[in-house]
Amino acid sequence: MGESSGTVPRNLPVTGRRRNMNLSEMTKKELYRLAVELNLANRSKMTKEELEQALDKAMSDNKTHSSTEQHKVHPSPVLPEKISPPEYPIPDRYQIDTAVLLPVNPRKEYVYWEVADNTVNRFKVQHESPEISFVLKVFGGNETDSGEELASVRVGRYGNWFFDLYVPDKMIWAEIGLMDNKGNYFAVAHSRKVRMPSDKISEMIDEETWMTVGEKIEDIYRLSGVNELDSAVPGSVRIFQEVMRFLETNASSSGTTAKREGR
Structure with missing residues (x-):
């Protein structure tokens, strides 16, 4: 008898109801058809008793495997980690001795400054002054002389400040310096000299004659x-x-x- 011959009897229970089968009550032909369905090896050479034993073992193994798969805990899929774009925040400081003065109008000036940590530490050692002060000054004059002091204020290591100095059409500049515990002042950085805007109508007259x-x-x-x-x-x-x-x-x-x- 070939392993692929014959059809399954009509009264053969479906696969989902195999657990209720009584193999001892089935004929050899019915057992063989079930063995074909379960794809048992060497089924054509088995006796009725051997088919019963092989089918019983195969059905028990399938039941155990199904139960294990049913209760098996499947891990949740691991989602790829979201990569955030790098952030480049603007720093508060650049560790560079700096002083910049910007005119706003004939009677207002904006200044920002910074004193580097290395400059501060070196000053403390050289002048043996553990306590120091930061002083911001504004000078006025011409492009050649040292100028006269127009304003002075104690500030922090870095920051910005508005001055209300009415000096239209004058050259001014800012300077940041350090003062030791004895009151001695030492300049650290100064801005470029800038000319303040005028508060008058321009004296330049257009010589072109208009029609x-x-x-x-x-x-x-x-x-x-x-x-x-x-x-x-x-x-x-x-x-x-x-x-x-x-x-x-x-x-x-x-x-x-x-x-x-x-x-």
Whole structure:
């Protein structure tokens, strides 16, 4: 008997009901069909008793495997870690001795500064001064001299400050320095010298002579064919009158010519 021959009897229970089967009550042919369904090896050489034993073992193994799979805990899928883009925050400090002055208007100035940690530590050692102060100053003068002190204020190691100094059209600059515990001041960094804006109207006068609106209109009408304008009548009224007279004259001339030609 071949392993692939025959069909399963109609009264053979379906796979889902195998657990309720009584193999001892089945015929050898029914057992064989079940062995075909379960794909048992060497089934064609087995006796009825051997088929019962092999089927019973195979069905028990399948039941155990199904129960194990049913109660098996499947781990949750591991999602890839979300990679955040790198952040580049603007630092509060750059560890560079700096002083910058920016004019706002003729009576207000903005200054920002910084003193590096290395500068502070070196100053403390050189001047044997564990306690120091930071002093921000503003000077005024010209581009060549050292200038005069206009303002002075004690500040922190870094920061910004608004000054209300009314010095229009003057050269000014800022300076940040350190003061030891004996009151001695030492400059650290200074800004560029800048000229404050003026509080007056500019004295520069444009030397170019501009054409008036009336002159432009007159030139336009001259280009249109009006050669003579009555200078006794001012402005646009004069131009209007001359243009109308010019048009009437041309219209009359055109009518006379048309009559002569018999049109």
